[in-house]
Amino acid sequence: MHKIQERNVAGLVAAFNADREPERVGLKYKALAKDPFTFLRGTCHLFYQDFPDSMKQGQAPLAWICGDLHLENFGSYKGDNRLTYFDINDFGEAVLAPANWELSRFLVSVLVAAESLGLGPELPTDLCNCFLDAYVAALAKGKPRWVERPVARGMVKELLQSVKTRGRVGFLNERSKLVDGKRTLRLDPAKALPVTKAEREKVAAFMATYAQRQQDPAFFKVLDVARRIAGTGSLGLERYVILVRGRGAPEGHFLLDLKYTPESALAPYLPHQQPAWGSQAQRVVAIGQRVQAIEPAFLEAVSIGTRSYVLQELLPSQDRLALDTWDGKPQRLEGVMRSMGEILAWGQLRAGGREGAADADAWIAHAADAASWRPPLLAYAHSYRDQVIADWKQYRTAFQAAHKARARQTPKKNPKR
Secondary structure, eight states, X not given: OOOOOOOOHHXXXXXXXXXXXXXXXXXXHHHHTTOHHHHHHHOHHHHHHHOOHHHHTSSOOEEEEOSSOOGGGEEEEEBTTSOEEEEEOOOTTOEEEEHHHHHHHHHHHHHHHHHHHTOTTTHHHHHHHHHHHHHHHHHHHTOOOOEEGGGOOHHHHHHHHHHHTOOHHHHHHHHEEEETTEEEEOOBTTTEEOOOHHHHHHHHHHXXXXXXXXSOGGGGOEEEEEEEOOOSTTTTSOEEEEEEOTTOTTTOOEEEEEEEOOOOTTGGGXXXXXXXXXXXXXXXXXXXXXXXXXXXXXXXXXEETTEEEEEEEOOTTOBOOOGGGGTTOHHHHHHHHHHHHHHHHHHHHHTTTSTTXXXXXXXXXXXXXXXXXXXXXXXXXXXXXXXXXXXXXXXXXHHHHHHHHHHHHSOOOOOOO
């Protein structure tokens, strides 16, 4: 069980994000005040700072975990085989850790999201049990599978069917505009901000070097660059959307995502030794490749100077479930929980036996022992939910006070005469 702590939440958040870009980290601070679920998504570091030693050192098998598993880190994406899948799709915090780290964060996310989704008092716990039932059953079979359109169910199937109709050209038109036959990126306070001259030159120089190593260098000719706004936890990190020539103008251009990759937020709390990765981006790419059935298109770890980045294609089929469309029908959310539980188990089985992770036999044995680890895991998730709510309320109060103070200090414009 977790005892609620009183602490300077705003100070802890500010310290963790101190080295990030002010404009985009400001967007993060605003987002964190919105609701408890968004706050949880953006404060992975607090979750693991609070994680009890008894669970860090427990008997759960070691797994390659995404490190920040919650309801919105499952989604659809297009693989390098050009087919669309539903899977875990964010590995920025990925590490080798006991499986209960991943499970506990996901269960807390279900409980914290309950109010905003209008789930009532009992349904959240039922959904947690539905997730765990599917997870345990999939582990017990010992064979990894995957979710694509023909085998998807319910809301997941609806998502994959909807993204099937979204073409690359339509997405290109949404994110860019044609002026005199030439494309440029659309600047949008919610998706893309302008870059400085130095940033543009840095990205263009990197892409020119990168292109020379590719079979078709002209494909990667840079046409435009913007600072990308995406996610919650990663807001404020250096990140770009890049418009490249691709297959030619005006509809053959492609969009790429280039994201700086710092050390995992879990790193200070890990009790187990990690591999000697060549870079943090290599960590993210390698673990994603192990866990996902099919990797996303153009996925690669790259470097610019001493900093490492993940480069991948930006696609229209990168979508998350709209869970608020459950329409008061619990079976719709139960289907989602079953899919997510299976996907987590399949990923752990798929990556099993790699550099210290448990093998299939260990996972099957863990499933057979579920009666011993499920109750304390659920109990911790319920108790930590209260910590998240308390932290969010304190953070929101501090954020609102700071916002009002800035407003009072901002000089008012003279009225027009």
